[in-house]
Amino acid sequence: MSLTNSDMLDGGNRLPLVEDFYTIQGEGFHAGKPAYFIRLGGCDVGCRWCDAKYTWNPKVFPPVDVDEVVKRAKACAAQAIVITGGEPLLYPLEILTSRLRDMGLEIFLETSGTHPFSGEFDWVCLSPKRQQPPLAEAFGRAHELKVIIQTEDDFLWAEENARRVGRYCRLYLQPEWSVFDEIMPKIVEYAKANPRWSISIQTHKFMRIP
Ligand code: SF4
Structure with a gap:
């Protein structure tokens, strides 16, 4: 279900865009990799520590033509696209991902998994x-x-969720930024004792990039 008027999205030809920019993926498996970020507005999950609260209300971000965004992504040297939010799975992503795929770009999704999947990643x-x-x-x-x-x-x-993913899924523990100093030593000890977990750090914050 969309948080914004679905007629305005024209089946995914338009999406509520917060921002799009070329940067370095800071966290997780692809940390350090240059990537073009497409950030969509709208999220109904409401994490207290969310560092993207400005994205929550999609009405603030009028739908933008997908073709425009894809054109901008293609105009830079990016080989990979990160589709993020907010919660991008609120919207039909088939058109966006098929256009990006046609351009030969790799497509990564960041999601809370709270809405049905659409698109190819x-x-x-x-x-x-x-x-x-x-x-x-x-x-x-x-x-x-x-x-x-x-x-x-x-x-x-973390363990409850890890029991539900596939065998080859990579497992990461990431410190919540506002308690980094307190929680980091505990995460280090946990990963050492449970080595199927790796640690993900928000390295973009240290690089001072978005
Ligand atoms: S799911 Fe992501 S965007 Fe939504 S509130 Fe939580 S951290 Fe923020």
Whole structure:
């Protein structure tokens, strides 16, 4: 279900765009890789520590033609696209992803998995949230499970989710930024004791890039 008027989206030919820009992916499996970010507005998950609260209300971001965004992505040197939000799966993504694919670009998705999948992706990063857990289908689609750790209780939540993903899904624990100093030593110890987990850091914050 869309948070914005579905007629305005014309089946996915238009999407509520917050911003699009070329940068370096800071976190998760593709950390360090140059990528063009397409950030869509709208999210109904409501994480307290969300660092993209400005994206939550899609009405603030009038729908933009997908072809315009794809043209901008193609005009730079990017080989990979990160579709993020907000929660991008609120919207039909078939048209966006097929246009990007036609351009020969790799397509990565960042999602909470709380809405049905649409579109085709080369890589899906699933970041589950307790207050609105992912739909069952999201676990089978995930190439990467990235769990945000704010307190030690979140390790249990991480394990619950890890039991549901596929065998080859990469597992990441990522410190919640506002408690980085307190939680980081605990994450280090947890990963050392449970080495199927790796640690993801928001390196873009250290690089001072978006
Ligand atoms: S799911 Fe993502 S965009 Fe939505 S509130 Fe949580 S952190 Fe923010």
